[in-house]
Amino acid sequence: MNNIFDSIPGDLSAEVFDQLVAGDSVRIERIISKGHSSPETGWYDQDCSEWVVVLRGEAILSFMDDSSVTLKVGDYINIPAHKKHRVLWTTPETETVWLAVHY
């Protein structure tokens, strides 16, 4: 058994991605951000859908249609495959812990 809030690296100069489960058709990932936006340029354009929940911290996702959404602790959103999106902002004050399910 592990804890989703444990083993947060001290060096968060870059976002940290940890794979928790890799099945044939699903990938569960923990992402730690701290003041990051991503990707550095352009948009995420993923072949799979992604369901994501913020478990600590705060973030803003933006979409290519100019909409955006602020995610606080417990907020979750489903991002269909190929819906172009980016992480516009994460709070610099604390780690933002995301749980992402790619399916």
Place this chain on the structure above:
Amino acid sequence: MNNIFDSIPGDLSAEVFDQLVAGDSVRIERIISKGHSSPETGWYDQDCSEWVVVLRGEAILSFMDDSSVTLKVGDYINIPAHKKHRVLWTTPETETVWLAVHY
């Protein structure tokens, strides 16, 4: 956008299961327990694997090999398909909010 901690029913006389995502090969579910153990008799014996994290509250899972594990906030565990298990206990003091990914 929704919040995983919102819309917790007042009536928790039975466990509450909410399906958040239903894909071809994955099902994401929120489960609310409050003092429940489950199933009422016997064991869960599932065709799919289940990854589960406790986001609020506290629970004990037990397995057919007599092992058990206490899950507190943030603790997660992967339960392979057909590994027989049951929820032995959840705290009666508050809701236990589980996030389960069946895959």
